[in-house]
Amino acid sequence: MAKRPKVPEATIKRLSIYMRVLKDLEKKGVEVISSAELADICGVNAAQIRKDLTYFGEFGIRGVGYYVKELHFDIRKVLGLHQRRNVALVGVGNLGRALVSYRNFSEHGYNFVAAFDVSPKLLGQTLLDGVKIHPMAELSRVAEEQKIEIAIITTPASAAQAAADVIVAAGIRGILNFAPTQIQVPDDVKVKKVDLTTEFDNLVYHLYARAR
Amino acid sequence: MAKRPKVPEATIKRLSIYMRVLKDLEKKGVEVISSAELADICGVNAAQIRKDLTYFGEFGIRGVGYYVKELHFDIRKVLGLHQRRNVALVGVGNLGRALVSYRNFSEHGYNFVAAFDVSPKLLGQTLLDGVKIHPMAELSRVAEEQKIEIAIITTPASAAQAAADVIVAAGIRGILNFAPTQIQVPDDVKVKKVDLTTEFDNLVYHLYARAR
Numbered sequence: 001m002a003k004r005p006k007v008p009e010a011t012i013k014r015l016s017i018y019m020r021v022l023k024d025l026e027k028k029g030v031e032v033i034s035s036a037e038l039a040d041i042c043g044v045n046a047a048q049i050r051k052d053l054t055y056f057g058e059f060g061i062r063g064v065g066y067y068v069k070e071l072h073f074d075i076r077k078v079l080g081l082h083q084r085r086n087v088a089l090v091g092v093g094n095l096g097r098a099l100v101s102y103r104n105f106s107e108h109g110y111n112f113v114a115a116f117d118v119s120p121k122l123l124g125q126t127l128l129d130g131v132k133i134h135p136m137a138e139l140s141r142v143a144e145e146q147k148i149e150i151a152i153i154t155t156p157a158s159a160a161q162a163a164a165d166v167i168v169a170a171g172i173r174g175i176l177n178f179a180p181t182q183i184q185v186p187d188d189v190k191v192k193k194v195d196l197t198t199e200f201d202n203l204v205y206h207l208y209a210r211a212r
Numbered sequence: 213m214a215k216r217p218k219v220p221e222a223t224i225k226r227l228s229i230y231m232r233v234l235k236d237l238e239k240k241g242v243e244v245i246s247s248a249e250l251a252d253i254c255g256v257n258a259a260q261i262r263k264d265l266t267y268f269g270e271f272g273i274r275g276v277g278y279y280v281k282e283l284h285f286d287i288r289k290v291l292g293l294h295q296r297r298n299v300a301l302v303g304v305g306n307l308g309r310a311l312v313s314y315r316n317f318s319e320h321g322y323n324f325v326a327a328f329d330v331s332p333k334l335l336g337q338t339l340l341d342g343v344k345i346h347p348m349a350e351l352s353r354v355a356e357e358q359k360i361e362i363a364i365i366t367t368p369a370s371a372a373q374a375a376a377d378v379i380v381a382a383g384i385r386g387i388l389n390f391a392p393t394q395i396q397v398p399d400d401v402k403v404k405k406v407d408l409t410t411e412f413d414n415l416v417y418h419l420y421a422r423a424r
Contacts, residue, residue, distance in 0.1 A: 009414075010222045016413045079413055080420030087412075095310035099408070102307075104392040108409045150415065174419045176411055180316040192415040194408070196311070197320045199388055200299075201228045201291055202221075203362065203404040207386045208292030 091155030303367030
């Protein structure tokens with residue numbers, strides 16, 4: 001099998017946008033869309049879409065455009081999103097509670113199935129949708145029973161590394177880290193750090209950046 | 213004045229990363245860093261950094277590298293981040309409370325100065341750090357008094373457009389929209405939609421995407 005070419009991060013982010021737009025179009029009953037129209041809705045140019053898709057194979061029909069349902073399915077598969085994933089929340093504060101109740105996650109195939117915290121006060125409580133709060137010591141057992149593939153860290157910064165260590169020991173290979181600190185994990189574990197401050201910075205750049 | 217060249221989104225995001233790394237280096241007392249070292253810490257290659265910086269002017273000294281303090285300051289200025297910005301929270305649920313208590317925002321120059329909600333039960337209450345909850349009808353007055361430049365929408369999807377209308381009427385030109393829906397605003401208002409689902413998708417891609 002040929003080595004997979006390195007796909008730029010920006011391409012992956014755009015694929016995620018194309019996927020959402022195609023999902024909406026599919027819901028509305030649109031069967032075929034020209035590359036110009038799709039580009040317009042996604043806010044990119046048509047050449048960019050074609051270039052992004054070439055990393056993964058042949059898509060679209062010259063002179064016709066794209067079959068919405070087919071392209072939607074293909075992009076989901078490319079992104080590994082054609083199946084649902086079970087998710088654990090580690091650290092039950094305001095942010096954690098907000099994430100568990102964020103309906104969009106479930107609609108996009110992410111199921112919160114368990115939550116974990118070090119605070120004895122929280123243990124045994126239940127979040128929205130029946131997500132139970134367990135002690136950290138149960139993470140390994142629950143992860144196996146519930147086939148948890150992704151953990152979200154929403155602890156304070158000072159507790160994030162300890163949380164990561166327990167998550168890694170439980171055999172979970174994907175971590176979304178919302179704690180404002182870096183965590184160290186083995187090479188076979190993927191961590192995505194979510195830094196909400198960059199969203200502010202990006203907005204401010206567009207509002208105020210120095211004109212040249 | 214020459215027209216500002218279009219700077220790619222990916223460049224702006226990377227500048228935000230360079231800025232954070234430079235800030236840490238400055239704190240640690242590092243005065244000069246080679247482009248190779250800086251690239252390594254930022255997780256990009258040195259050519260990428262040089263290319264990103266060329267959009268904004270001349271930086272770095274051949275054979276020496278970059279002066280940490282100077283480059284940090286220059287990037288902050290390029291991004292419009294050399295001054296603090298006052299921020300309003302619109303919609304006081306779990307996510308809103310989590311954002312107000314997220315210390316990183318304040319460290320990066322964003323001050324939450326007021327919160328707004330439609331619920332009579334919340335009015336007059338105070339969030340962390342003395343951020344008071346006002347009725348929506350006071351948004352215009354408070355925004356002017358407190359020189360609010362950015363509003364964060366953390367309402368349910370169904371209330372987001374009404375919130376945006378009040379924000380725009382109050383003269384606020386920058387909106388971070390965390391509600392899982394699109395909002396319509398006039399052309400002179402910038403909206404950045406924050407979709408946390410794309411962070412999951414990106415992680416899953418790196419974990420499971422189809423090998424080729």
